[in-house]
Amino acid sequence: MHPQMIAKQIVDFNKATFDNTFDTIKVLQDHTEKTVGLFLGKANLFPEEGKKVITDWVKTYKKGREDFKSAVDDSFKTVESFFVDAANVLGCSLYGMIEKTDQSLRDVTHKIKKASVEVVDKSIQTMAAVTDKAMLNRKIVGKGKTGNGKAKAVRQESNNPVKNK
Numbered sequence: 387m388h389p390q391m392i393a394k395q396i397v398d399f400n401k402a403t404f405d406n407t408f409d410t411i412k413v414l415q416d417h418t419e420k421t422v423g424l425f426l427g428k429a430n431l432f433p434e435e436g437k438k439v440i441t442d443w444v445k446t447y448k449k450g451r452e453d454f455k456s457a458v459d460d461s462f463k464t465v466e467s468f469f470v471d472a473a474n475v476l477g478c479s480l481y482g483m484i485e486k487t488d489q490s491l492r493d494v495t496h497k498i499k500k501a502s503v504e505v506v507d508k509s510i511q512t513m514a515a516v517t518d519k520a521m522l523n524r525k526i527v528g529k530g531k532t533g534n535g536k537a538k539a540v541r542q543e544s545n546n547p548v549k550n551k
Contacts, residue, residue: 394469401462408455419444461474 422444426437 394466397462397465398468404458404462412451415447539548 422440426432427441
């Protein structure tokens, strides 16, 4: 595998990991916000100024969270474009390499399938020849009379290798 492809896969893996972790944290923070909102709604002794401060604080951390996500996404795009550019400088397209790899795998799969079909066909032909020979031997032995030597001749013939017709 080409080093640029490996690096791109590493970047893609890290981006997916970051996105999943970020989404989990976002769900946790949103749930905490709802819980605090329910608490503040039922807390009669909590002053209105305090409620407003907490509401402003929630808005601020949400904006900071989205700004952070945007900055990280831009960084991932920059890193990915670096690897794509590096691959292009080397004279190979990253996506072209992926397509060539897919085509090679399809070709190998087709060759393996063709070879296995040939082997199975040859095995079936050999089995049929052996079975036909055994059936023929049974018929000859069954028709033979005691003492005429046909059974002995058939046994000697069956010990010889099967000849292709």
